[in-house]
Amino acid sequence: MxxxxxxxxxxxxxxxxxxxxxxxxxxxxxxxxxxxxxxxxxxxxxxxxxxxxxxxxxxxxxxxxxxxxxxxxxxxxxxxxxxxxxxxxxxxxxxxxxxxITGFHREVLRELAAGVPYGAVVGYGELARRVGQPGAAQAVGAAMGSNPLPVVVPCHRVVERDGGIGGFGGGLETKRKLLALEGVLPEPLF
CATH class of the missing domain: 3.30.160.70 (Methylated DNA-protein cysteine methyltransferase domain)
Structure with missing residues (x-):
């Protein structure tokens, strides 16, 4: 008691x-x-x-x-x-x-929701920098993977620094479709 x-x-x-x-x-x-x-x-x-x-x-x-x-x-x-x-x-x-979602993951996802608009993308490292943890790009990736609210909290907008699409919990084809919908990527040919 x-x-x-x-x-x-x-x-x-x-x-x-x-x-x-x-x-x-x-x-x-x-x-x-x-x-x-x-x-x-x-x-x-x-x-x-x-x-x-x-x-x-x-x-x-x-x-x-x-x-x-x-x-x-x-x-x-x-x-x-x-x-x-x-x-x-x-x-x-x-x-x-x-x-x-709690802690660092919540902080990253809130920044993503507020600071990466439709039709834009951000790198994992840049998102880490925005939340004050410039060396935490991999931890940002983990936050994206644990996002309980994909699409609404747009983790599909986070990409690799070298222009690669990066990973995605919904599958890469889903990420490509979402990015194409927002005009970031061309519509898949097939």
Missing amino acids: NATGQNESAPAAARPVVWTVVNSAVGPLLLAATDEGLVAVAFHATDPVRDGILARLGSRFGAGPVEAPDAPLLAEARRQLADYFAGRRRDFELPLDWSL
Whole structure:
């Protein structure tokens, strides 16, 4: 027991999570939200991928996620993503729940979201410099790989210093499609 008489090992109250899967120009995306905001976007949301993500979210938030495609935040996220993929939207205006990412990774992803606009790219090293850690390019890469909100927090806009495309959790073809959509790369020929 702590000084307030509460058991210190008691779990935090469960937080509800709602989710849906939407089709997009880069395949099915799983969207999940808490009462604070959009908490996850996941590529390749086939049944096995979806089930794994939902299990992790349930474990993290203490309650099984509930499918709710008409939940207001998910409906708005669906609308904004559809507009983005149709070329009608350049910026997302959604509340975000950053609770799945902490520390340096959160700092890097927030800088990315705020400081790298549609149609622009930034190098891993430059992004590290922007957050005051000029020698942390590899750590920036790790932050991109752990981004729980890809597309909305545009990790596809981070590239290698020598002009290489770099890695991407959604796969290189997905990264190429997103960069082509934003006019950074030519549309793939096939």
